[in-house]
Amino acid sequence: MIVEGLVREFRKGPRAVDGIDLRVEPGEAYGFLGPNGAGKSTTVLMLTTLLPPTGGTARVAGYDIVREGPQVRASIGAALQEAALDPFLTGREHLNLQAALHGISRADRKKRGNALLERVGLQEAADRRVRGYSGGMKRRLDLALALVHGPSILFLDEPTTGLDPQSRSALWSEVSRLARDEGVTVFLTTQYLEEADVLADRVGIIDRGTIVAEDTPEALKAEIGRPSVEATPASPAERDAVVGVLGRFGEEIPSQPGTVAVRLSGGAAGLADVVRALDRENLKVSNLRLEEPSLDDVFLAKTGRSLEGAGDSGEGAEEAQG
Numbered sequence: 180m181i182v183e184g185l186v187r188e189f190r191k192g193p194r195a196v197d198g199i200d201l202r203v204e205p206g207e208a209y210g211f212l213g214p215n216g217a218g219k220s221t222t223v224l225m226l227t228t229l230l231p232p233t234g235g236t237a238r239v240a241g242y243d244i245v246r247e248g249p250q251v252r253a254s255i256g257a258a259l260q261e262a263a264l265d266p267f268l269t270g271r272e273h274l275n276l277q278a279a280l281h282g283i284s285r286a287d288r289k290k291r292g293n294a295l296l297e298r299v300g301l302q303e304a305a306d307r308r309v310r311g312y313s314g315g316m317k318r319r320l321d322l323a324l325a326l327v328h329g330p331s332i333l334f335l336d337e338p339t340t341g342l343d344p345q346s347r348s349a350l351w352s353e354v355s356r357l358a359r360d361e362g363v364t365v366f367l368t369t370q371y372l373e374e375a376d377v378l379a380d381r382v383g384i385i386d387r388g389t390i391v392a393e394d395t396p397e398a399l400k401a402e403i404g405r406p407s408v409e410a411t412p413a414s415p416a417e418r419d420a421v422v423g424v425l426g427r428f429g430e431e432i433p434s435q436p437g438t439v440a441v442r443l444s445g446g447a448a449g450l451a452d453v454v455r456a457l458d459r460e461n462l463k464v465s466n467l468r469l470e471e472p473s474l475d476d477v478f479l480a481k482t483g484r485s486l487e488g489a490g491d492s493g494e495g496a497e498e499a500q501g
């Protein structure tokens with residue numbers, strides 16, 4: 180997938196996507212991370228040919244998204260935010276219908292449907308109507324539907340938003356397996372740092388329509404750099420003394436009540452020196468933790484805002500999207 184200078188301007192709205200460049204290699208899992216309203220869904224709609232760009236170009240599976248829409252659509256599968264599931268159809272009926280739409284023969288439809296239902300763990304619910312499905316089951320059915328025609332690229336728009344932790348991790352394993360074992364290229368959008376961290380080989384951070392950082396999660400975190408150490412003084416009376424010792428190793432940062440934290444100016448290796456210094460001063464700590472920088476720190480460093488609550492106010496956005 181090659182994207183160059185892609186733009187989408189809405190007539191009465193913002194420049195939702197403001198000239199983005201990206202490349203996703205075959206078999207790669209790419210995470211598009213950003214707050215509400217950053218432009219993630221608009222990007223996915225353009226790349227899946229559902230919304231025409233107002234500028235720039237993109238090739239998906241080698242095909243131009245504007246001039247070769249049908250070829251693009253034949254190569255991709257998409258599970259988007261507004262799942263078009265019919266509450267009165269069963270999971271199996273949905274798969275059958277989708278397979279028929281893709282021109283899969285009657286004999287193959289059944290086989291394909293069964294295999295996909297099994298893969299996403301919906302065999303037992305296969306003949307129940309979708310209106311009785313949980314949020315997690317609907318997302319898994321969505322994923323199965325996106326895979327019916329064996330696409331080489333899979334688009335997932337916020338696949339786990341609103342799911343409980345268990346359903347979230349079940350979906351994560353399925354997506355990882357697709358990328359790892361079947362070489363499917365995955366392009367997923369998410370507002371969850373952890374999701375990008377777990378699933379993506381590379382992460383692009385999008386804010387207000389532009390990509391502000393892009394790399395492997397490890398490299399992005401390493402760029403922001405230094406880990407922090409957090410200590411819980413065993414006796415609250417010794418808090419100031421612990422602050423004094425830790426302060427020699429870096430600048431103090433906000434931490435949980437009852438704890439002291441500093442960003443280690445010498446990196447993780449400084450932890451041993453911290454322990455020795457505390458010991459020398461006879462200061463006891465009940466807990467000592469090394470914290471690696473998170474993707475949230477990366478977002479903060481690149482945009483000056485924290486990912487939590489960095490989104491747009493959403494005013495009118497929902498309406499406009501409908």
Ligand SMILES: Nc1ncnc2c1ncn2[C@@H]1O[C@H](COP(=O)(O)OP(=O)(O)OP(=O)(O)O)[C@@H](O)[C@H]1O
Pocket residue numbers: 189190191192193194195213214215216217218219220221222370491495496497499500501
């Ligand atoms: N059809 C539309 N008309 C006008 N403005 C729109 C339309 N669709 C999206 N926008 C605006 O474009 C910007 C980007 O929206 P987009 O949905 O792409 O963001 P997002 O990163 O996917 O956010 P979310 O996580 O909420 O889905 C927002 O400011 C949004 O209000």
